[in-house]
Amino acid sequence: MTTETATVQSIARERGEIGNFRFPEKHKYDAGFGLSERTIDYICDVKNDPDWVRAFRKKALGVFESKPMPTHWASDDLNTIDFDKIRYYLSSGDLPKRSWDDVPDEVKQTFERLGIPEQERKFLAGVEAQYDSEAAYSNVKEAVAEQGVLFVNSTEGLKEHADIFRPWFGKVIPTGDNKFSALNSAVFSGGSFIYVPPGVKVKHPLQAYFRINSEQFGQFERTLIIVDEGAELTYMEGCTAPKFETSTLHSAVVELVAMKGAKIQYITVQNWSANVFNLVTKRGLAHEDAEIRWIDCNIGSRLTMKYPGVIMKGRRARGEVISIALANTGQHQDTGAKMIHAADETTSNVVSKSISVGQGRSTYRGQVLIPKHLKGCKNNTECDALLINSNSKTDTYPAITVRGNQHSTQHEASVSQVSEEQIFYMQQRGLSEAAAMSLSVNGFINDLVREFPMEYSVELKRLIDLEMEGSVG
Amino acid sequence: MSTNCLEIRNLHATIAANGTPILNGLDLTLPKGEVHAIMGPNGSGKSTLAKILAGHKAYEVTDGEVLLDGNNLFDMEIDERARAGLFLAFQYPLEIPGVSNANFLRAALSARLPEGEEIDAVSFYKQLRAKMSLLDMDTKFTGRAVNEGFSGGEKKRNEILQMMLLEPTYAVLDETDSGLDIDALKIVARGVNAMRTPERGILLITHYQRLLNYIQPDHVHVLANGRIVRSGDRTLALELEEKGYDWIREADEAAAAAAGA
Numbered sequence: 103m104t105t106e107t108a109t110v111q112s113i114a115r116e117r118g119e120i121g122n123f124r125f126p127e128k129h130k131y132d133a134g135f136g137l138s139e140r141t142i143d144y145i146c147d148v149k150n151d152p153d154w155v156r157a158f159r160k161k162a163l164g165v166f167e168s169k170p171m172p173t174h175w176a177s178d179d180l181n182t183i184d185f186d187k188i189r190y191y192l193s194s195g196d197l198p199k200r201s202w203d204d205v206p207d208e209v210k211q212t213f214e215r216l217g218i219p220e221q222e223r224k225f226l227a228g229v230e231a232q233y234d235s236e237a238a239y240s241n242v243k244e245a246v247a248e249q250g251v252l253f254v255n256s257t258e259g260l261k262e263h264a265d266i267f268r269p270w271f272g273k274v275i276p277t278g279d280n281k282f283s284a285l286n287s288a289v290f291s292g293g294s295f296i297y298v299p300p301g302v303k304v305k306h307p308l309q310a311y312f313r314i315n316s317e318q319f320g321q322f323e324r325t326l327i328i329v330d331e332g333a334e335l336t337y338m339e340g341c342t343a344p345k346f347e348t349s350t351l352h353s354a355v356v357e358l359v360a361m362k363g364a365k366i367q368y369i370t371v372q373n374w375s376a377n378v379f380n381l382v383t384k385r386g387l388a389h390e391d392a393e394i395r396w397i398d399c400n401i402g403s404r405l406t407m408k409y410p411g412v413i414m415k416g417r418r419a420r421g422e423v424i425s426i427a428l429a430n431t432g433q434h435q436d437t438g439a440k441m442i443h444a445a446d447e448t449t450s451n452v453v454s455k456s457i458s459v460g461q462g463r464s465t466y467r468g469q470v471l472i473p474k475h476l477k478g479c480k481n482n483t484e485c486d487a488l489l490i491n492s493n494s495k496t497d498t499y500p501a502i503t504v505r506g507n508q509h510s511t512q513h514e515a516s517v518s519q520v521s522e523e524q525i526f527y528m529q530q531r532g533l534s535e536a537a538a539m540s541l542s543v544n545g546f547i548n549d550l551v552r553e554f555p556m557e558y559s560v561e562l563k564r565l566i567d568l569e570m571e572g573s574v575g
Numbered sequence: 576m577s578t579n580c581l582e583i584r585n586l587h588a589t590i591a592a593n594g595t596p597i598l599n600g601l602d603l604t605l606p607k608g609e610v611h612a613i614m615g616p617n618g619s620g621k622s623t624l625a626k627i628l629a630g631h632k633a634y635e636v637t638d639g640e641v642l643l644d645g646n647n648l649f650d651m652e653i654d655e656r657a658r659a660g661l662f663l664a665f666q667y668p669l670e671i672p673g674v675s676n677a678n679f680l681r682a683a684l685s686a687r688l689p690e691g692e693e694i695d696a697v698s699f700y701k702q703l704r705a706k707m708s709l710l711d712m713d714t715k716f717t718g719r720a721v722n723e724g725f726s727g728g729e730k731k732r733n734e735i736l737q738m739m740l741l742e743p744t745y746a747v748l749d750e751t752d753s754g755l756d757i758d759a760l761k762i763v764a765r766g767v768n769a770m771r772t773p774e775r776g777i778l779l780i781t782h783y784q785r786l787l788n789y790i791q792p793d794h795v796h797v798l799a800n801g802r803i804v805r806s807g808d809r810t811l812a813l814e815l816e817e818k819g820y821d822w823i824r825e826a827d828e829a830a831a832a833a834a835g836a
Binding site: 522526528532533538 | 629630631653654657671673678679682683741
């Protein structure tokens with residue numbers, strides 16, 4: 103903690119070790135660099151998109167081009183993204199795989215390198231894993247399919263299940279919501295489409311693994327999940343990317359629809375390499391008595407901007423965001439939550455914990471809106487920041503707009519620092535400085551980690567250990 | 576040089592931030608199998624000695640050395656000293672929010688194992704519960720965050736619990752008796768006495784003789800102005816209690832005057 107230069111160097115070395123692996127790439131389809139109407143046509147032709155999708159994409163391209171970078175409130179670092187140096191579509195051309203045996207060895211090797219625990223591989227039977235921009239592996243667990251649940255990639259969703267897909271697609275997050283949702287709408291590929299029929303409670307969480315394996319290649323997955331009346335679903339998403347030499351853009355759009363009395367839990371653990379821009383729009387629409395929970399963990403990336411939201415449209419709907427962010431040197435985690443109350447007696451809860459290591463910066467940005475004509479709405483917001491080194495940074499921008507006097511809101515925020523005395527105490531018990539730091543950080547987020555499934559919390563702990571190793575000088 | 580003791584030789588130390596001298600040539604040898612007590616008035620350097628042995632960065636060693644079983648303590652990092660067998664029961668134990676007592680102890684024990692080896696959970700919990708019962712600690716303390724929301728007495732008991740599980744070769748107890756009522760003091764003493772073995776040296780740092788009624792030391796040292804000014808057996812502690820620390824100070828001054836004359 104005393105020699106900052108040494109700290110930075112050791113982090114750089116450490117990060118090199120962590121992310122430095124990749125596998126040979128074979129791409130049958132490649133849209134080339136840059137974005138134009140021709141790029142859109144190429145993508146549509148290769149994917150054999152229906153005409154309405156082609157029109158949707160082209161309209162989105164116009165919206166994207168007309169919107170300025172949101173640097174009036176967000177980081178200037180966005181200006182370093184060169185949209186002409188990005189390849190917007192790559193595909194191996196392989197059809198989605200149906201069984202584990204069919205998965206290419208190099209993909210399996212990737213899972214191996216990512217250290218996915220044995221326990222978790224069992225879950226892979228019900229997993230859709232995305233390799234580059236198309237699903238290389240996709241297998242809906244039979245029991246789930248038997249219940250009438252659709253679990254396919256979004257391309258298949260929009261073609262084969264247009265009657266369910268189309269009415270909600272782009273409705274929770276309109277194309278023009280922000281510059282990056284427009285970009286995604288123009289060039290999206292991959293991502294999942296899930297439909298759970300009324301009353302069906304999906305017992306096992308559905309999972310998807312995403313990874314990027316091409317330099318200068320942006321990944322724009324598009325996920326739409328519709329859970330019908332009284333049905334329940336947990337979806338888990340884990341992302342990790344190999345190291346690249348130039349910046350990489352990742353811009354996903356995830357839309358959730360929870361019909362009356364439905365429950366959706368969407369769990370994400372992301373560990374991007376340090377050069378990735380991760381600019382994600384995630385939002386759910388909760389109807390009467392429905393519940394949507396976003397459980398989100400962001401580690402790595404150069405800049406992450408992500409504010410999962412819930413629009414509580416029906417009476418007594420509930421929205422929740424539980425998030426953990428870890429920003430190391432050279433990283434900015436700009437995360438938060440958006441809670442839009444649009445009906446009486448709706449309840450929202452936001453709990454956010456961030457950790458800044460080295461010269462890392464974490465930002466909490468929250469928006470809570472309770473309009474005047476409603477009554478009986480509740481919001482609770484807690485955001486806690488932990489600073490590890492003396493030059494670590496954190497900032498908080500909570501915007502809570504409550505009109506009318508029939509509501510209840512609570513807001514708590516704290517900033518704390520790992521104390522040298524605490525580390526001394528732990529070291530005196532035999533723990534190395536890094537192990538003491540890790541334990542301390544794990545303690546800070548412990549109550550939130552419990553919200554993650556067991557196998558994810560193990561992985562999370564390992565990721566934090568890796569990040570903390572470089573933080574001590 | 577012995578490989579069976581903690582040997583402090585001519586130790587000089589200052590406060591790192593401002594150079595204020597705290598220890599001025601302290602000598603003390605704690606052999607395995609013995610219990611020594613260090614007594615002394617406020618500000619004599621008792622707690623500083625404990626922190627310097629553990630490796631606290633607020634102090635700078637300016638001269639002298641400390642050998643742990645013949646190895647130079649000051650060549651080791653804080654955690655290496657701990658793993659080499661040195662334990663410090665803190666006067667003010669720290670809180671570690673979100674980390675359970677059981678997990679903390681497991682992590683500390685795991686740190687002592689070779690890479691790749693793990694603690695056997697079943698025997699760990701069995702041991703943990705046995706020691707907790709000896710210290711009259713409720714088993715619910717295993718799941719509670721380390722020292723968070725503990726009373727003063729519970730924190731001190733928790734220090735002894737950690738010592739019992741980590742089984743150090745040399746344990747330094749820094750004012751473990753302060754803030755304890757008589758019942759808690761007896762319980763803590765029971766734990767410490769259970770740790771008295773021929774393989775372990777224990778250094779009790781205390782202000783009061785009271786603790787020594789329950790943990791009877793083999794030797795008593797008096798620390799004043801950063802040096803050991805008297806050493807003796809248990810009766811020295813009793814004498815101190817009767818006559819107060821001024822008695823030592825006056826005797827010292829008289830001796831100094833005689834030497835100067």
